[in-house]
Amino acid sequence: MARELRKASRSNDAPIWSRLSREALKPSAARRTINLNKMSKLTREGDAVFFAGKVLGTGAISHKITLCSFSISRTAAQKVLASGGSIQGYREMVGQFPTGKGVVLLG
Template sequence: MQMQNLVLVECIEMLKRAAKEHDAPIWSRVAELLARPRSRRAEVNVSKIARYASSSKSSSSNSNTSSMIIVPGKVLGSGSIEHPVTVAAFSFSNTAVKKILNAKGKVLSIDELVRMNPKGTGVRIIV
């Protein structure tokens, strides 16, 4: 008998709805990646986010210039991050949350990011 994570199922359905309602294919891609078996879902370290998230040094005082990243899986705490990044993921390790917040970044759930940015403009998927 297959067990299903109801929170995950609801998140995938919400992403599919948002993709249709806002004509934003990024959300259907994230839903597709989240629908994978747990063993194939993304596990991304903070160091990888730091590497791929653009740090805008010219206007680092403005927090609105931080990159928006979505991880269709779990964010882990290995490595370091020095610049503010907005990260949305299905789950986070405690260490990852501390490191992102210490770098003046934001930690969001996937549905919070969809509500903040329904079109998915400027959001990068990291797997």
């Protein structure tokens, strides 16, 4: 994953993917976590969000987002989908936003 993100960063001149490749190389114990209630406060309707860590299901999200993260709990995934949002893999996110413009980076 880190190699593909770094390659996308170079080919699209997008520093966001380079930063995420560095985050992907960190050990899992050093990665961040975020709860849905905090994510709900930091995002708006229709945002494309990439979180470099694990998304946990505490709280609720009341608006639709497109989410990509290194890991997501089952309850968080259910709540995001129930709010009308979607969950994408990093390849789909890079394909949809090659330059990184329009992507909210949390973490």
